[in-house]
Amino acid sequence: QVALRETGPALVKPTQTLTLTCSFSGFSLNTAGMSVAWIRQPPGKALEWLARIDWNGDKYYKTSLKTRLTLSKDSSKNQVVLTMTNMDPEDSGTYFCAREWDLLDAADHWGQGSLVSVSS
Amino acid sequence: DIQMTQAPSSLSASVGDRVTITCRASQSIGRKINWFQQRPGKAPKLLIYSASHLQSGVPTRFSGSGSGTDFTLIVTGLQAEDSATYYCQHNYAAPPWTFGQGTKVEIK
Numbered sequence: 001q002v003a004l005r006e007t008g009p010a011l012v013k014p015t016q017t018l019t020l021t022c023s024f025s026g027f028s029l030n031t032a033g034m035s036v037a038w039i040r041q042p043p044g045k046a047l048e049w050l051a052r053i054d055w056n057g058d059k060y061y062k063t064s065l066k067t068r069l070t071l072s073k074d075s076s077k078n079q080v081v082l083t084m085t086n087m088d089p090e091d092s093g094t095y096f097c098a099r100e101w102d103l104l105d106a107a108d109h110w111g112q113g114s115l116v117s118v119s120s
Numbered sequence: 121d122i123q124m125t126q127a128p129s130s131l132s133a134s135v136g137d138r139v140t141i142t143c144r145a146s147q148s149i150g151r152k153i154n155w156f157q158q159r160p161g162k163a164p165k166l167l168i169y170s171a172s173h174l175q176s177g178v179p180t181r182f183s184g185s186g187s188g189t190d191f192t193l194i195v196t197g198l199q200a201e202d203s204a205t206y207y208c209q210h211n212y213a214a215p216p217w218t219f220g221q222g223t224k225v226e227i228k
Contacts, residue, residue, distance in 0.1 A: 039164075039219075047156075047164060047207055047219040060215035063121050096163055105211045106154040108175065110163035 002026035004036075004097050006114035012087050013120050020114055022080040022097030029055050029075045033102040036073070036080040041113075042093035052100065053080055089118045122146050122210050126220035134228045139195040141223045143208035148188045152212040155184055155193045158222075159204045167206075168193065195225075203227045 008020035020038070027034055037052040052060045053071040061069045070083045080097065095114045098107035123146040133139050143153065151171035156164040166175045168184040171191060181197045195202055208220040 037215075046222045047158070047209075049209070049215070049217050049219060052215050052217075062216045098163075104166075104169045104173075104175075105152070106166050106169040106175075106209075107156075107164070108166050108169075110165075112163055 002099060002109040004099060004109060004111035006095060006097050006111045008095070008114050008116065010115060011117050011119065014088055014118060016087050018082075018084045018087050018091070018116060020082045020084075020095055020097075020116075022082070022111060024078050024080075024097075024099065026109075027099060027101075028078070029053075029073055029080070031055055035100040035102075037098050037100050037107055038071075038082050038095060039098060039107070040091075040093050040095045042090070045093070050095075051082060087118045092116060092118045121216050121218055122149065122212060124208050124210055124218050124220040126206075126208055126223050128223060129221065130224040130226065132226045132228050133198050135198055135200055137198045139198050139202075139225060141193040141206055141208075141225075143186075143191045143193070143220050145189045145191075145210055145212075149210045149212035151187050152210055153184075153186070153191050154209045154211055155182075156207045156209065156219075157202075157204045158207065164207065169211075198225075198227070200227055 004024040034055045038050040068085045073080045098110040125144045155168040158164040172184045205222045205224045
């Protein structure tokens, strides 16, 4: 079955770079139509879509964060890595990765989330 | 980017009630909208995709409708386990695919 898990630091300092890894199983990013997306949620606030990488290497980013976000994938390891530069306390929250596939055009499987705090 | 506006931001209803949540897009998105349920401390769960298609395993008391800019999620016969926050998300054209601000449903 499909499973995703986010890993990364629980605490980063302001101005540092955050690196999060999404490790997944049960599907392949070599399969046409598959994608992995990142969504975050500040404490007590709404979901915020951040970025997506497709099976063919296409990448999409939230417009206002485009200059700070970078996605990469290692299909052989079934991993997707999200980096976010110049972290700020307002970037604190839970970061989720999710599988999307074009049959649904929706995130049908999610990881449990990785809580990140930005503080000096 | 397309903006998604949900209403209400919160509601309180009794078990057995019919609950309606609306979502309005800032431009026409056809039927390209998904609905998610998020219980406290949990990851979101896909309920409905493409406006009205029920995701596998989701109870049939959940339904979705709408097209263009106005969409509705209906829960017919609210259950205690439906206490959660519900989000719409458009998936029109290429990303970014924005979420609404959420509707918190509480059980009286």
